Structures are given as C-alpha cells and as structure tokens.
Amino acid sequence: MSNHFFTTLSQYCKKDIVPMHMPGHKRNPLCTMPDPYSLDVTEVPGVDDLHHPVEMIRDLMDELTKYYDSKQTYLLVNGSTCGILAAITACCYPGDKILVARNCHKSVYNAIKLLGLRPVYVVPHRLEGMLGELGIAGEIEASEIRRRLKENSDIKCAMITSPTYEGIVSDIAGIAEAVHEKNIPLIVDEAHGAHFNWIPTFPETAVRQGADLVIESLHKTLPAFTQTAVLHQTGNRIDEERLLWALQTYQSSSPSYLLMASIAKCFEYVKTEESFSAEHFVKNLNDFYKKTDSLQKLETIRCEKMDLSKIVISTARTELTGQQLEELLLERYGVQLEMSCGNYALGMATICDTAEHFDRFAKALCDLDRSLSYAEKGAKKTFTYNIKPPEQRMFSHEAERLPKKEILLAEAAGQTAAKDVYLYPPGVPFAVAGEIFSQEMVDVLLDGQRSGYEVRGVENGRVFVCHEIK
CATH class of the missing domain: 3.90.1150.150 (Aspartate Aminotransferase, domain 1)
Structure with a gap:
C-alpha cells in the first residue's frame, strides 16, 4: 500500500497537466532543492530551534521582518491554519466577543469554537454584475465594520479575509482605521495574497495597510512547499507573550526543517528574481x-x-x-x-x-x-453561496456539548446544526454549529449534492443536528 501511494503520486506528477492550482511553485524545475533526506534534521546544536530561535532561524525571521517592515515576522510550518488559530488566541480569551467576516475560512470558526468565543458577523458586500450573479462574496466595507463595533462595544478584535479565494480585495486601510478607533486589533487572513508584496502592480499587502496580524500562505501563490506560511505582527496592540505561547501551542514541537528551508529558498528566489x-x-x-x-x-x-x-x-x-x-x-x-x-x-x-x-x-x-451552446434563458439554476446568513440559536461551543442526532438533510429546516456545513474548497460555512437550517439553505445544499459537489458535514444525504431543548 505504501508503494502504491508513492507510485500513484509519482505517476500523476509525470503527466503533462497544466497546474492552474496551488501550490504556487507549480512543480517548476526553477524552484529546486537537494535530496530532502539530506536536509531533514531536528533541533541539534548548530541548526537552531523554531520555538526558541537565536541563530539561523532568527536570522531568517529578522530578514523577513526587515523586508516587510513588520514588527516581527514568524515562520509557520503548520500552514496559515495555525497562524489564524494563534492570532485569534493572542487577541481573545474564552467568552470574548470577536467581529468576524462571514466569509472567513473554517479555521476561524474552529478557533471560535475552541476558545468559546461569541462571534458578531459582518456580511460581505453584494457584488454587482456577473460576479454578484455567480454568488461570489464581495469586499468587507469599513462602514459595516463601524456599525457593528458601535452596536457591540465589548468586541475584542476583528477578523477578515482579504483577498478571498476568488481574489476579492477589501479596503484594509479603511477597515484598520475603523477598528483602531476602538483600540482593538485587526487580524487579516491574507493566505491567498502572499504574492502581493512582490508584484508592484498588484494590491498592497495588509502588512503595509495597518493590520495588526497578517497571515500569509506562501505555498498558495509563491514557490514554497505545501504547509509553509508566515505570520506578520505590526504595531503594539498584540500581547507578544501570549502570541508566542499560542504559536508554540498550535505548531508542531518537532517543526520540519524541510519546510523552513523551503521558506528560505522561496524568499531567496523571489528577492533574486x-x-x-x-x-x-x-x-x-x-x-x-x-x-x-x-x-x-x-x-x-x-x-x-x-x-x-x-x-x-x-x-x-x-x-x-x-x-x-x-x-x-x-x-x-x-x-x-x-x-x-x-x-x-x-x-x-x-x-x-x-x-x-x-x-x-x-x-x-x-x-x-x-x-458550446448557449443555455436556454431562465432554464439554469445551480449551486451558490449567495444565501441569507442563518439565524443563530446558540454559540458553536454550546452546540458542541449537546446530544446529537442524524436526520435527512431534506428534513433539516428549522433544526439546529450540530456540525459546520461547508463546501471545500473554499471552506466557508453555509451553517455553523448552533445555527438554524433554513429551507432556502436546505434547498441549496440538496441542489449542490445533486450537482455532484462534496458538501462537508453532509454524509449520504444526512446531517447531524442538536436534540431539541425542552
């Protein structure tokens, strides 16, 4: 079986396929490294320690910090997911309120559940034209951020995604200004924008627009191995001791030197070329x-x-x-x-x-x-994310503790989701645990399954819901 795995992977990579997908190195031979086994070491003298960097890892971090003009840039070997978990943990304590863009990645919702946070959602702007018709979420507006912060004076931080999976970019400078008026930090999931800093004609990175913590997936759009990412800290609104603890908590205690070497090679390549x-x-x-x-x-x-x-x-x-x-x-x-x-x-x-x-x-x-032929007018109806956000009956960490039962998705309207339901990719939930399935959502999810999409949280046409509370 192990040989089958390697053989299958090797055969796939030999195919003449144009990879219009991540990872960003595109298996391009320009981005090469020596035999991986020759570089796979552990925390022995002379090669530093990610969790206590004082030598070559510290040098790389300092180099990136200087280049990005951040207060500190951290290496991530567990992907942007661990960076997001660490960032939210650094800014929030159990029971806190957090302002969250509804189109954030599932890792944000996992952090909310793990920490028992109380999310306040801001819904992306509805795009005009074809992008809006396709159900693609638009930007987060600073005016909406201000409105939600005014309604909830006890919010501890704000979390948004920019750019989105489809490349939609928000006005980070305007949002940062709105958030900082309340003297709270702004976290930006810039996982899909690691290339912004390296291409002058592209949107400006959130690091240079006032965000306090910015997470970038190098592997998505730059020449680096899958799972490589960085977290940029700017300003003085972050508890650095808690951030360091969170990074050590969510990252492996045996970090891969291959992945760190890939980060170093990635930046060597983009700076040189x-x-x-x-x-x-x-x-x-x-x-x-x-x-x-x-x-x-x-x-x-x-x-x-x-x-x-x-x-x-x-x-x-x-x-x-x-x-x-x-x-x-x-x-x-x-x-x-x-x-x-x-x-x-x-x-x-x-x-x-x-x-x-x-x-x-x-x-x-x-x-x-x-x-191709044109579609008949009015005859086409397909799966879309463009639905009204569901009503929340309880927080996700509360739903986690309740007994669960499995029912047919077709009969789920009015029931409380016991698990998150989302399409992956992009990993943005239709329903979060604790929210109520609407009939509209059920219809959309059924359409998606009939169309052959893999909807996570739905298995064989069934979903888990919370037992009704009497």
Whole structure:
C-alpha cells in the first residue's frame, strides 16, 4: 500500500497537466532543492530551534521582518491554519466577543469554537454584475465594520479575509482605521495574497495597510512547499507573550526543517528574481486575458477590487456548470483548475507559471468555447453561496456539548446544526454549529449534492443536528 501511494503520486506528477492550482511553485524545475533526506534534521546544536530561535532561524525571521517592515515576522510550518488559530488566541480569551467576516475560512470558526468565543458577523458586500450573479462574496466595507463595533462595544478584535479565494480585495486601510478607533486589533487572513508584496502592480499587502496580524500562505501563490506560511505582527496592540505561547501551542514541537528551508529558498528566489519574474508574470497574465476576451459563451470575469491572478471563468451563458467545465478542461486539454462552484470555475496563476501554461489554458478555453451552446434563458439554476446568513440559536461551543442526532438533510429546516456545513474548497460555512437550517439553505445544499459537489458535514444525504431543548 505504501508503494502504491508513492507510485500513484509519482505517476500523476509525470503527466503533462497544466497546474492552474496551488501550490504556487507549480512543480517548476526553477524552484529546486537537494535530496530532502539530506536536509531533514531536528533541533541539534548548530541548526537552531523554531520555538526558541537565536541563530539561523532568527536570522531568517529578522530578514523577513526587515523586508516587510513588520514588527516581527514568524515562520509557520503548520500552514496559515495555525497562524489564524494563534492570532485569534493572542487577541481573545474564552467568552470574548470577536467581529468576524462571514466569509472567513473554517479555521476561524474552529478557533471560535475552541476558545468559546461569541462571534458578531459582518456580511460581505453584494457584488454587482456577473460576479454578484455567480454568488461570489464581495469586499468587507469599513462602514459595516463601524456599525457593528458601535452596536457591540465589548468586541475584542476583528477578523477578515482579504483577498478571498476568488481574489476579492477589501479596503484594509479603511477597515484598520475603523477598528483602531476602538483600540482593538485587526487580524487579516491574507493566505491567498502572499504574492502581493512582490508584484508592484498588484494590491498592497495588509502588512503595509495597518493590520495588526497578517497571515500569509506562501505555498498558495509563491514557490514554497505545501504547509509553509508566515505570520506578520505590526504595531503594539498584540500581547507578544501570549502570541508566542499560542504559536508554540498550535505548531508542531518537532517543526520540519524541510519546510523552513523551503521558506528560505522561496524568499531567496523571489528577492533574486523579483523584477524579472513579476514583469514576465504580469505580461503573461495580461496576454492571457487579451486572448480570452474573445470568448463568446464562457467569460473570464474581472473587477476593480480584485487580484487578477485568480482567474474566474463564468459558465452562466452556457449549458455547463462550473464543475463540468473543470472536468472538460482536464479530460480534453490536460488543464487542472483549483476549484469550481455553481456557474463558475477558478484557476490560480503564479510567478512560476510559464508562458506555455498560460497559452495552453487560453487555447483550451477558446477551443471549448466554440463547441458550446448557449443555455436556454431562465432554464439554469445551480449551486451558490449567495444565501441569507442563518439565524443563530446558540454559540458553536454550546452546540458542541449537546446530544446529537442524524436526520435527512431534506428534513433539516428549522433544526439546529450540530456540525459546520461547508463546501471545500473554499471552506466557508453555509451553517455553523448552533445555527438554524433554513429551507432556502436546505434547498441549496440538496441542489449542490445533486450537482455532484462534496458538501462537508453532509454524509449520504444526512446531517447531524442538536436534540431539541425542552
């Protein structure tokens, strides 16, 4: 079985597939390291210790701190997930209130449950045009942040995601100003924006816009191994001792030196190749969009507040769903996308994509576009996240303690979710434990299952709900 695992992985990686998905190194031979076994050591004298860095790890952290102009940049080997858990733990104590963007990643909701926090939600702005019709969440507005903070004077910190999975960027500077008026910290999940600091024409990183803690997944959009990430601390609103304790709690006590070496190699690459890679990447990306602007039925969607390396392809005018488009691109053209949902699919481009990658992707879309038919007007209805946030009956940590029962999803309207329910990717919950299933949500989830999407928290058409409280 172990040999089967390695053989399957090796055979897959030998296929001629265009990887329009993470990790950001795209298996590009420009990003190489020696035999991994030769670098796999532990905390022995001479190679430092992530949890007490004083030598080479400290040097790398200090170098990154200087480059980002942060107060301190920390290395993460358990992904952005551990950074998010640590950041929230550093800012909140059990029972505290936290202001949370409703479209945050599941790791945020896990932190809320673990710490017994009381979330106050802010809902993303509804986008105009095709992006809104596709159900893609818009930016978080500073005015909404101010309103919720005014209504809840005891909130201890604010947590938002920017950019989103689909590349939507919020006004971090405006949000930071609103949050700091209450003298509380702002945490930004910038997992999908690790490349912002390295490409001048792209949105500015939250590190330079006033956020207090910023978490970036290097592996998503830069040439680094999966699980590598960094956490940037700025300003003086963070309890540094509690942050360090949280990082030691959520990170492995035996951190991988391979992953830390990958972080070092990643930054060596982007600093050395910064101007060359950024220039060629932007040119290749612009050429891709010029080629796909001729699409008649499919459509590549852009907007002003967007990271254009997230390539959103709408199937709304065709008979295809996003999932069917993803499958056809792989089967016919050897192009693998990152994800699909409803009437769109998503590709991820990075500085490690070659001109050939972009060219094959564009030609595949154009060729497929010519073979498609328009959807009949009004005949198309697909899975979407664009539903009203559910009513909360209790907090997630309270629901966790209650007896649970399993029922048919079709009969769940009015029942209280005992577990989070979400599509993965992107990992944004439809329902959080403690919230009430609405009929609208049940209908959308049933549509999703019929369309072949994997909805986590739903197994064989059944969900776990809390026993009714008498």
